[in-house]
Amino acid sequence: MANAFVTKGLTRTYGEGRSAVHALRGVDLELPEGEIVVLLGPSGCGKSTLLNILGGLDRPTTGSVHFHDEELTSLSDRALTRFRRDHVGFVFQFYNLMPSLTARENVELVTEIADNPMDPDEALALVGLKGRSDHFPSQLSGGEQQRVAIARAVAKQPEVLFCDEPTGALDSATGRAVLEVLAEVNARLGATVLMVTHAANIAGMAHRVIRMADGQVRDVTVNETRLSPAEVHW
């Protein structure tokens, strides 16, 4: 498999001098395309910082990131925005839906500006919300709102889906349903899924597990056999 991302010597420092925080201290990674990758590690070890840099939401202090043949770190702000718009989707812990828009309208926010979008109703059907398109976020459960957020992220058919604690606000049964949707998006659309989580058991469904500590990658393992989301407990 070709690599989706290759990073070399990534560092990210917030602030300066004695109050500087070294969030990443030299991260070298190769992430093959088409995998589910789970990123684990203690609070503050740099997981979200790494995710944000790979997704083009932030830039490293030093080091390089390649997405296929393109060096993200050398792009202008405008080109980086285009990279985000064309290639990546984001799902966060708190769904960030627009409360005044229906589920379909929330998805349309993305499909109206994407190059090769899915039909919004098809995206909502993919996450099991056919028939709920005209409902507002306040009429949906937490798990359903997260599924709308996933539909919104996948409707532009991104090559990479970044998920930061996607099940963090959900009980385990609802969280499992969300993981099933992510596994489905990976299997059916071939999207690389990169997921940050505190729930170590979720690693069982990944192709690859990255463990970070103190701003560095400590360990990368490849699962010989993977659990189905239904088998994941936390």
Ligand SMILES: Nc1ncnc2c1ncn2[C@@H]1O[C@H](COP(=O)(O)OP(=O)(O)OP(=O)(O)O)[C@@H](O)[C@H]1O
């Ligand atoms: N904007 C910022 N300004 C200053 N420090 C920051 C900023 N963002 C993150 N940090 C610091 O960088 C370090 C890494 O943060 P990051 O959010 O990447 O960790 P994390 O592993 O995702 O943590 P958590 O699991 O708690 O979300 C932490 O010490 C954090 O306080």
